[in-house]
Amino acid sequence: MNDRVIPANGDIHIKSVFQKNDLPEDANAGLVFNKFLNIWEGSSIDPSKNNETGKALSGFVTAYNRRNQKTSAPCRLLSEINQRMKRYEKKCHMQKLTFKVSWRLSCGIGISNPIGNGFDFDPVIGVPIINGTAIKGLCRHTAKIFSFDETELTRLFGSETIEPGQTDPSTGYILFLDALPVRWPTLDVDIINCHHGDYYTQMEKHNQKNEPNWPKETDSPNPVFFLSVAHDTEFEFRISSRSSNLNDKKAEQDLKTVLGFLRQGLEYFGIGAKTAVGYGVFDVTE
Secondary structure (H helix, E strand, O other): OOOOOOOOOOOOOHHHHHOOOOOOOOOOHHHHHHHOOOOOOOOOOOHHHOHHHHHHHHHHHHHHHOOOOOOOHHHHHHHHHHHHHHHHHOOOOEEEEEEEEOOOEOOOOOOOOOOOOOOOEOOOOOOEOEOHHHHHHHHHHHHHHOOOOHHHHHHHHOOOOOOOOOOOOOOOOEEEOOEEEOOOOOEEEEEEEEOOHHHHHOHHHHHHOOOOOOOOOOOOOEEEEEEEEOOOOEEEEEEEEOOOOOOOHHHHHHHHHHHHHHHHHHHHOOOOOOHHHOOOOEEEOO
16 A cells, blocks of 8 residues: 555556455445446446446455455454344344345445446445335335235334424334345346347437437447345344333234235345346245
8 A cells, every 4th residue: 555656636546556456355345336446447438338347346246255254354243243133132122034035136226336336235344235214115015015004004114204294203113124144145246238229328319300220130238237146145134113111012013013014025026126027035034
């Protein structure tokens, strides 16, 4: 780090900072993915249309997957947080279920990122995370599908909308915690190929000129790369009650009800991006 060269304009090349290391052992992977992917030097091309993006992501994923469970600080942090959560379960009304990814999972594609497709990393550890808000939305959606009582729906999940003049909206009786992997996960580089980009992007322009612009077999595909979590990765999903009485039987029943919605939602609907093609579907492991 001390021998890096700082250009006159103050810019520091990413390669000089990381010394050709795609992901240092103890670096926050989420920060590296969002700010320091090695794709910018010598190119002003949109990275979502550049094969170099695939190479950069492959190097990042390879370094991410080979982190040592015992020596890497982020791996140890994940283990410590999971142990802490197990101790916390005994102090309050909390229940959990462990699910494994049936095929692949991709959360946070819509998050702003230089490569065009984001990914939801925990900001502290740098592991894939499923936000509690997304889990809550999935459970509410599943409850509606099964025509769950509206009054109970609002009591458990809170009001879906804020009425005019309402200053104290209901937040719901159930708390949804972020889901974290049980152990250090494996990531994959996925790809979407758009074979007829000109047809879609210039269709309106050609229509105005009454010129046909049909897709052709000679069109070149434009690969778009994104990250996903590999199959069989296990996540722990935890929900908690606002009740402070550890003997509250009603609270325990509420948690069981919502866990049922969670299980059905994850197994039938999936969570995250691209659920229509099988992403984000889980199998319960316990």
